[in-house]
Each structure stands twice: as C-alpha cells, then as structure tokens.
Amino acid sequence: MTASGPQPPRHILIIDDEMDIQAVARLALQTVAGWQVTTASSGAEGIAQAQQLQPDAILLDVMMPEVDGLSTLQQLYGNPQTRSIPVILMTAKTQLPGMENFSTLGIAAVITKPFKAMQLAQQIAQALAWKD
Amino acid sequence: MRILIVEDDELIAETLTTALTEQHYVVDVANNGKLGWDFASSLSYSLILLDVMLPELDGLSFCKQLRSQGDTTPILFMTAKDARTNLIRGLDAGADDYVTKPFDIEEILARVRALLRRGHAVLPPTLKWNDLELDPSTCVVSWQQQPLKLTPKEYSLLELLLRNPQRIYSSSALIDHLWALDTPPTEDTIRSHIKGLRHKLRKAGITADPIETVYGIGYRLRTPPNRLTLETQSSQAPTLNSPAFTSPPPVFPPSLEQPSPELSTSLQQGMSEIWQQSQPQLQARLTLLDQAIGALRQGRLDAELAEQASQQAHKLVGTLGMFGADAGSAIAQQVERTFQGGWAGDWLDQPRVLDRLESQVQTLRQTIEQLTLTLSQPSSSQPSSSQPSSSQPQQSPSLTFQQSIELEELVIPLPQHPETIAATVMVLDSDGSTLHALETLLQPWGFQVITCDRSEHLWAKLQEHSPQLLILDVDLPQSNGISLCQTLRNSQQWSSLPILFLTTRTDAETMHRGFAAGADDWVSKPFAGPELVTRILNRLERSRLLRSLAEIDPLTGVTNQRKVSEELTKFLALSERHNKPFCLALLEIAQLQDIQYYYGSAMGDQVLQRCGQLLKQTFRSEDLVGRWGNEEFVVGMYGTTVMGAMQRLLDAVQSLHDQVLVPEQSFPFEVTLNIGIATTPQDGQTLASLYQTAQQSLHQNRLSPRVRRHQEAPVNF
Incomplete structure (x- = not known):
C-alpha cells in the first residue's frame, strides 16, 4: 500500500500524429479530468517520453506514418522501463474488425475514434479501473 | 487461452x-x-x-x-x-x-x-467468482457445486475473463484469444456467444451477471458482489486490484455527469480555438478530395491519389466526429470507403458514383462551414440539457435536443440520395410528441416511419409493415419495453429484428436488462438527432450484411434458392411491366451423384464450388445466378433473348468442360453441364411455368448433348 495523502494528478502521454486530435484529447483530459498531459507526434518521440516521464497511461494512435502504432506498442512492451505502463489504443471504428493482429498485445483497452471530448477521460478511467 | x-x-x-x-x-x-x-x-x-x-x-x-x-x-x-x-x-x-x-x-x-x-502467481488452481467455479484441469464449470453445461466457446470466454479480472476485452481481442487464425468470426457471433453464456449462467441461478458490458469498448469480469469483504481475508486481493485499492483521492470533478457551466464553457472555448487552428488543414483535406474527384472524372485517378484521398477522408471522419458532427463524420466515412474499395473496381468510373462523391464532399464542406460559424459564436446558451436549443425552433418542445458542448445538434446535413437507404422503421412510444418528432427527423432520410403508441397494436403492425428496425421505449403504459424485446427475441419471426431503445432511463441496471433481453443499441432521451440517425444507419447496415450472409450458398458462393427465387419473381414482374424478355436457364452437373460416389463427396464439393465460381465469372453482374438443388443451378437473364442467353450458357459450359479434374490416385475426368432454357412470354410469365419448360428442355438436351467436346489445354485444380 502506498502512503496516504494528496496524490499528484494522473499523467497521460498521448501519441498521435494528427495535431487536431492531439489538441482535443489534451484539452479534454486537462479540462474535464484535471490530468497532466504530454503529447508526442511520433512513435519515436513517444517512446522517448514514456521512458523519461513514466506516465500513468499512454494513449496511442494505431495509424501513424513511419513508426506506426503497432511497432511503437511492441517497442514500449519490449523495453523494461516502459513495459508496465498501461497502453490504450485509439483506432477508427471501422478498423476494429481488422485488429486481430495486435489487439491482444496486452493493451488495456481500445478507444474508438471519433471520440467525444466529454467522455474521453471517463473512458480511460473506466478502462484502467481507476476509481478516481 | x-x-x-x-x-x-x-x-x-x-x-x-x-x-x-x-x-x-x-x-x-x-x-x-x-x-x-x-x-x-x-x-x-x-x-x-x-x-x-x-x-x-x-x-x-x-x-x-x-x-x-x-x-x-x-x-x-x-x-x-x-x-x-x-x-x-x-x-x-x-x-x-x-x-x-x-x-x-x-x-x-x-x-x-x-x-x-x-x-498469474496468485490465482488458485480453480478460478472463482463468488460461487461460480471453473476447474481448468477437468474443464468443468459449476455454480454452488452444480455443474453447468457450456459449449467449448462459452467455456473459453468465461475462462479468459476469470483469468484476467482486470482487463476489458473488445470483440476483436476476444477473437484473437479464442479463435484460431483461419476461422475468425464476426463481432455479432461474439455477442451471441456472450448472450448464450449469460443465459446459461442466469438459468443456473446466478442473479448477478459476472460479465460486464463496457459500453462501446467490450466486456470484462464484473467485480463480484461483496468482493471486498470476501477478499480482504484472502491473499489475492492486493495483487488483483492493487492500482484501484491504492488509488489517490478522486480527481474527477463531481460535475462529470452534468458538466458545470464553467467547465463546458472553457471546454467549448478550447474546442473552438483548436477548430480555428485546424482550418488550413481541413481545407487542404477538402482540396485533395476535390483533386481526386477531378482526376476521376477525367479518368486519370491513380492508385496513389486514391489512397491519399481515402486517408484524408479517414482523418475527416475523426475530426468531424470529435467536434460533434456525427452525420458529417458518417459521410466522410462513406467517402473513405468509396476511395478505398472503388479503386480496384471499374465501377468508380460510373457517373452515379462520381455524382454521389461530389455531393458528399460538398456536404462535408458545408458541415465544416457551419461548424466554423457555430463554434466562433460566443456561447450564450444555457448549458442545461433540458432546454430546447434555440437553433431548433421548429422542434416540438418535448423533443429536447441535447444541448451539449459536443454541438451535435448543430449540423444535420440531409442525405443526397435518400432513396438508397429506404427502410421501414417502426417506433413504439406512448408519447405522441416523440412519435411526431421521430417522423419529422427520419422521413427526410428516406425512412418510412410507422408509429405505434400502444403496445397491444405492436404485433399486428409488425405483421403488416415488416419493419427493418424497431425503436422501443422502456416505460410503456400497459407493458414494459424490455419484456417486449425479450418476447420478440424469442419469437421465430422477429428474433433478428434490430431493436433500439430510446428512453429516458440511463441507469446501468436498466440498460443491462435491455441488452440482456436482446436490445441492439440504446439511445437516451433527450436525444441528439444526428446521433440517432447515425445509429439507425449503422444498425441497418449491419443487419443487411448479416442477411446477405444468409442469402449465399456457402459451398458455391452463389445466391441460395430462397433468395434467388425471390429475385427471379421480382425480375419477372419487371419484365412483364416493361415488356422485356426474360430468360431462365437451368444448369445441371451431369452425373454429380456418380462423381460423389466414385471420387468421394469432397471431390463432388469441389466440382460444385468450381461450377459456382465459373457461373459467377461468366455471367454479368446483373444476371441472377443461384443454386437451386443438389446438382442444379439457375441463371436469370433480364432483357436478353434466347440466342444471347444461349451464347453465354455455352461459354460457361465450355469453360467448365475445359477443366480436367484429377482426383487423388485415380484418373482425370471432365465435368459436363446439361442445360435447359425457357423465356418469356412464350413459355409463360411465372417462375413455375418457366422452370417447368426449362426442365423439359434440359431433359431433351440430356439425351442429345448440344455441346460437343473440344479438347484444349487442360487446367488442373
């Protein structure tokens, strides 16, 4: 059990190459839930930040150019420093059926895009069974 | 596992x-x-x-x-x-x-x-959830020591959830874990397995459902009732749920359910800023779509540009949806699919597709303009969800469009081709104004809306109109929507009718009961128009897909008898009305029974399969090809004379004949098709009379084969 007392806010790392989605997700998590948010626009940047900042969870887009979401996920899980950070994948609703190759990699949940700003934080908390 | x-x-x-x-x-x-x-x-x-x-x-x-x-x-x-x-x-x-x-x-x-x-170091050899026990060594599941009869898939589902009490599994994750690579089922199959499992657990006397549906995400093991007191004594509690037990004090503002005015205002301001910033990007996406359509019109769209267009449309799906324009998002999705799938097929060139694409992109542009306008206005409206929106003055007061920060109510672009989605939707609701509002909302989309305000009229109206979708309220004067739903599910005729609940009840318990009774979707009142329309469209699209599966003969890949006779009848009526000839051809695989007898049924199946493929390749897509009986196929050709039909039939016979089959450890053989043909109006105007004539003609041809053998290079398969 950890020590009681005030806890720092949750820290979420968002890895998504689309600026508008990044911006809305950041806004939603900051405003609605009061979480701390860091964003990364590429898989490589995301991995580096995850290692350095040790966020409480990572929100990862599946479709990204260059290092795509899947390889990013594999690298996150392959690295002892990041492997215990829960990862939530974001994917388009239409791509859910084709996900058999990667949704089993131990991810905590899948959130379908488009997401609603109001519900994003709630979905994440629910997926990770955060009771706060 | x-x-x-x-x-x-x-x-x-x-x-x-x-x-x-x-x-x-x-x-x-x-x-x-x-x-x-x-x-x-x-x-x-x-x-x-x-x-x-x-x-x-x-x-x-x-x-x-x-x-x-x-x-x-x-x-x-x-x-x-x-x-x-x-x-x-x-x-x-x-x-x-x-x-x-x-x-x-x-x-x-x-x-x-x-x-x-x-x-999972702490799990005991048997997996437990209250008195529910699963023993992996014997594969026995029991409740209070009474064994349950589960199918292998239900067993595996339960095992997976029990072993990973923390995780939510999406349908596709379940598929990954529980199905082999070569036989992945659809999401609906997963749903029905879950449903079956829940049903059996309930029947065994388990009052609390161990499987929780995390709406829109997937399934997970529910926290068992009294779990805390049970487990504080056992060694598993801390490891099973440690993040939750050591969680910091809540950081969710208490206003999450009902956003506070300040919160929604600041969120809306933020959203508006982001929207403004992404304008250049959005315009660039539209421009690229325009370019792709222009190239298409000139017949010089290449794979790369099509791919780019599909990607840009894909991004619009995300952005528009995120800013609350669900209908716009759905349209962008259609554009994405068109560019994605259409590139391979030549149908993309057809003017109709082009026109539709153009009008869709036009709608997207309008949607974006409208959103820009709305978002740039300072929010003056009250953030209370019970007030009707001022931008919807024509709506009746009881249909209060949700005034959410998601701005869903602001954009309802009408479809450009309502005739393409015509479907009958039936609504059972005791509130007359809801019925009226739904009529107003859905009719422009090409839906025929049948309203029903008393549950006792439901059955007669269902029979009369055969709707493709039913919208139900939970609270009805004489009865209860959930038990109605259950009754419908248990009836043979309506067991697969898509049912959507539209209700003010949003508590998890009621929703759960609704889904357990077989509901397909749940929308809460007051509802957002575009959201409801999108959900109805999704639901219909799914059930159409399922139906199309039920209309195909799995072995040969052609339409099955029930479906093809339905289609043939339709076309016959058309031929009579327009005074056009209609040919019905009957094709029979000669000596199929002998082939099955001598070479085994697997070879017989192979012959049938090949034949089905060939027929599909040989005939035009507007011809109707179906499997009629064991060795019989039918082909319906509208607007074709006997001569034209005969030519195409001979082509098919020839290509099948050219294929030499080599069974294992035996001699190669060839397959012959016997054919018979009949046409309107000479041989009658009904399916029965045409079929009879075609059969007679086939019998004659059997005696004097019309098709002589041509020896060409054999194709083995």
Whole structure:
C-alpha cells in the first residue's frame, strides 16, 4: 500500500500524429479530468517520453506514418522501463474488425475514434479501473 | 487461452494440437523457428511450447531473443531425453519448464496448467467468482457445486475473463484469444456467444451477471458482489486490484455527469480555438478530395491519389466526429470507403458514383462551414440539457435536443440520395410528441416511419409493415419495453429484428436488462438527432450484411434458392411491366451423384464450388445466378433473348468442360453441364411455368448433348 495523502494528478502521454486530435484529447483530459498531459507526434518521440516521464497511461494512435502504432506498442512492451505502463489504443471504428493482429498485445483497452471530448477521460478511467 | 506450438515434427505438433484443443485452448502451430518468432511477436500468447531443434531459428536462440525483449510469456521446452546439456542451456536461456521426448500428454497438460497458473502467481488452481467455479484441469464449470453445461466457446470466454479480472476485452481481442487464425468470426457471433453464456449462467441461478458490458469498448469480469469483504481475508486481493485499492483521492470533478457551466464553457472555448487552428488543414483535406474527384472524372485517378484521398477522408471522419458532427463524420466515412474499395473496381468510373462523391464532399464542406460559424459564436446558451436549443425552433418542445458542448445538434446535413437507404422503421412510444418528432427527423432520410403508441397494436403492425428496425421505449403504459424485446427475441419471426431503445432511463441496471433481453443499441432521451440517425444507419447496415450472409450458398458462393427465387419473381414482374424478355436457364452437373460416389463427396464439393465460381465469372453482374438443388443451378437473364442467353450458357459450359479434374490416385475426368432454357412470354410469365419448360428442355438436351467436346489445354485444380 502506498502512503496516504494528496496524490499528484494522473499523467497521460498521448501519441498521435494528427495535431487536431492531439489538441482535443489534451484539452479534454486537462479540462474535464484535471490530468497532466504530454503529447508526442511520433512513435519515436513517444517512446522517448514514456521512458523519461513514466506516465500513468499512454494513449496511442494505431495509424501513424513511419513508426506506426503497432511497432511503437511492441517497442514500449519490449523495453523494461516502459513495459508496465498501461497502453490504450485509439483506432477508427471501422478498423476494429481488422485488429486481430495486435489487439491482444496486452493493451488495456481500445478507444474508438471519433471520440467525444466529454467522455474521453471517463473512458480511460473506466478502462484502467481507476476509481478516481 | 492461446498457445503457440513451435515444432517441426508434424506428428508431435498434431498430437499436441489435438490434446490442447480438447482442453479448449486455441492453438497456433509454427513448423520452424522463424515462423514461430513471427507468430510470437505479432500475437500475445499465454504459453509457448518450444522444440529445441528447429529449422531457421533454433529453440535456444528463440528463447534468448524473446527474453532479451523483456517478454515473459511462459515457455515450456521440449527436448530429447538424452540431451541433458540442451535442457540446462534451455533453462538458462529463460525457459520456464521442460518436458523430455517421448512425452506423456497428460504430463504436458498438467505442466501447461501449472505454467498458466504461475503467469498469474496468485490465482488458485480453480478460478472463482463468488460461487461460480471453473476447474481448468477437468474443464468443468459449476455454480454452488452444480455443474453447468457450456459449449467449448462459452467455456473459453468465461475462462479468459476469470483469468484476467482486470482487463476489458473488445470483440476483436476476444477473437484473437479464442479463435484460431483461419476461422475468425464476426463481432455479432461474439455477442451471441456472450448472450448464450449469460443465459446459461442466469438459468443456473446466478442473479448477478459476472460479465460486464463496457459500453462501446467490450466486456470484462464484473467485480463480484461483496468482493471486498470476501477478499480482504484472502491473499489475492492486493495483487488483483492493487492500482484501484491504492488509488489517490478522486480527481474527477463531481460535475462529470452534468458538466458545470464553467467547465463546458472553457471546454467549448478550447474546442473552438483548436477548430480555428485546424482550418488550413481541413481545407487542404477538402482540396485533395476535390483533386481526386477531378482526376476521376477525367479518368486519370491513380492508385496513389486514391489512397491519399481515402486517408484524408479517414482523418475527416475523426475530426468531424470529435467536434460533434456525427452525420458529417458518417459521410466522410462513406467517402473513405468509396476511395478505398472503388479503386480496384471499374465501377468508380460510373457517373452515379462520381455524382454521389461530389455531393458528399460538398456536404462535408458545408458541415465544416457551419461548424466554423457555430463554434466562433460566443456561447450564450444555457448549458442545461433540458432546454430546447434555440437553433431548433421548429422542434416540438418535448423533443429536447441535447444541448451539449459536443454541438451535435448543430449540423444535420440531409442525405443526397435518400432513396438508397429506404427502410421501414417502426417506433413504439406512448408519447405522441416523440412519435411526431421521430417522423419529422427520419422521413427526410428516406425512412418510412410507422408509429405505434400502444403496445397491444405492436404485433399486428409488425405483421403488416415488416419493419427493418424497431425503436422501443422502456416505460410503456400497459407493458414494459424490455419484456417486449425479450418476447420478440424469442419469437421465430422477429428474433433478428434490430431493436433500439430510446428512453429516458440511463441507469446501468436498466440498460443491462435491455441488452440482456436482446436490445441492439440504446439511445437516451433527450436525444441528439444526428446521433440517432447515425445509429439507425449503422444498425441497418449491419443487419443487411448479416442477411446477405444468409442469402449465399456457402459451398458455391452463389445466391441460395430462397433468395434467388425471390429475385427471379421480382425480375419477372419487371419484365412483364416493361415488356422485356426474360430468360431462365437451368444448369445441371451431369452425373454429380456418380462423381460423389466414385471420387468421394469432397471431390463432388469441389466440382460444385468450381461450377459456382465459373457461373459467377461468366455471367454479368446483373444476371441472377443461384443454386437451386443438389446438382442444379439457375441463371436469370433480364432483357436478353434466347440466342444471347444461349451464347453465354455455352461459354460457361465450355469453360467448365475445359477443366480436367484429377482426383487423388485415380484418373482425370471432365465435368459436363446439361442445360435447359425457357423465356418469356412464350413459355409463360411465372417462375413455375418457366422452370417447368426449362426442365423439359434440359431433359431433351440430356439425351442429345448440344455441346460437343473440344479438347484444349487442360487446367488442373
């Protein structure tokens, strides 16, 4: 059990190459839930930040150019420093059926895009069974 | 539980697969180290059975490589009895346990169970949820010591959820864990397995449902009632749920359910800023779509541009949806699909598709403009969800459009081609103004809306109108929507009718009861118009897909008899109305029964399959091809004379004939088709009379084959 007392806010790392989605997700998590948010626009940047900042969870887009979401996920899980950070994948609703190759990699949940700003934080908390 | 076997000895691999499959594990087999590596790095396994001596990549290196990546999947090494050094090196390389060959299957199964337990260090040998118990060694599930009868899939589902009480599984994750690679089912199959499982658990007397539906995400194990008190005494509690138990004080503002005015205002301001910033990007996306359409019109759209257009449309789906324009998002999705799928097919050139694309992109542009306008206005409206929006003055007051920060109510672009989605939607609701509002909302979309305000009229109206979708309220004066839903599900005729609840009840308990009773979707009142329309469209699209599966003969891939006779009847009526000829051809595979008898039914199936493929290739897409009986196919050709029809039939007969079949350990043989043909109006105007004439003509042709044999280069298959 950890020590009681005030806890720092949750820290979420968002890895998504689309600026508008990044911006809305950041806004939603900051405003609605009061979480701390860091964003990364590429898989490589995301991995580096995850290692350095040790966020409480990572929100990862599946479709990204260059290092795509899947390889990013594999690298996150392959690295002892990041492997215990829960990862939530974001994917388009239409791509859910084709996900058999990667949704089993131990991810905590899948959130379908488009997401609603109001519900994003709630979905994440629910997926990770955060009771706060 | 998914297990990977990496073993190059086929016999051993097969024996293991059989034994493990019997225990309801899902098994993948790789016959060399490299393939095994590919499997292991793309899927997650609960356990890997690994042979030491392997082609391509040996077991030791495999093991080291996996461990060096931080992968802790349990590995069970299989090695020859005398190779003691191998064994030690294997364990040093990171294997968890070993068995020596030749091995005892029972021993392997026991070790597998032990390793799977170890993966979750604290789980007891039997998995428990209150009085529900699953014993992996005997594959028996029991409730209060009474065994339950589950199907293998239901068993595996339950096992997976019990083993991973923390995780939410999406349908596709469940597919990954529980189905082999070659037979992935649809999401609806998953739903029905879950439904079946829940039903059996309920029947066994379990009042609380152990499976929780996390709406829009997937399924997970529900926290058992009284779990805290039960488990504080046991050793599992801290590890099972430690993040939750040590969680910091709530950081969700209490206003999450009902956003506070300040919160929604600041969120809206933020959203508005982001929207403004992304304008150039949005315009660039539209421009690219315009370019692609222009190129298409000039017949010079290449694969690359089509791909780009599809990607840009894909991004618009996300952006528009995020800013609340669900209808716009749905349209962008259609554009995405058109560019994605259409490139391969030549139908993209058709002017109708072009026109539709153009009007869709136009709608997207309008949607974006409208959003820009709305978002740039300072929010003056009250953030209370019970007030009707001022931008919807024509709506009746009871249909209060949700005034949410998601701005969903602001954009309702009408479809450009309402006739393409015509469907009958029936609404049962005791509130007259809701009925009226739904009529107003849905009719412009091409829906025929049948309203019903009393549940006792429901059955008669269902019979009369055969709707494609039913919208139900939970609270009805004389009855209850949920039990109605249950009754519909149990009736043969309406068991697959899509049912959507539209209700003010949003508590989890009621929603749960609704879904358990067989509801397909749940929308709460007051509802947002575009959201409801999108959900109805999604639902209809799904059920159409399912229906199309039920209309295809699985063996031959052509339409089945029920469906094709329905279609033929439709076309016959059309031919009479427009005074156009209609030809019905009957094709029979000669001596199919003999083929089945001499070469086995598998060869018979192959002949049928090939024949179905050929017919589909030979005839135009507007011709109707169907399987009529065991060896019989029918082809309906509208607007074709007997001469034209005959020519095409002969082509088909010829190409089938050109294919020489070589059964194993026997002589090659050829397949002959007997054909008969009939046409309107000479041979009658009904399906029965045409069929009769075609059959007579077939009998005559059987006696004097019309088609002489041409010897060409044989094609083996």
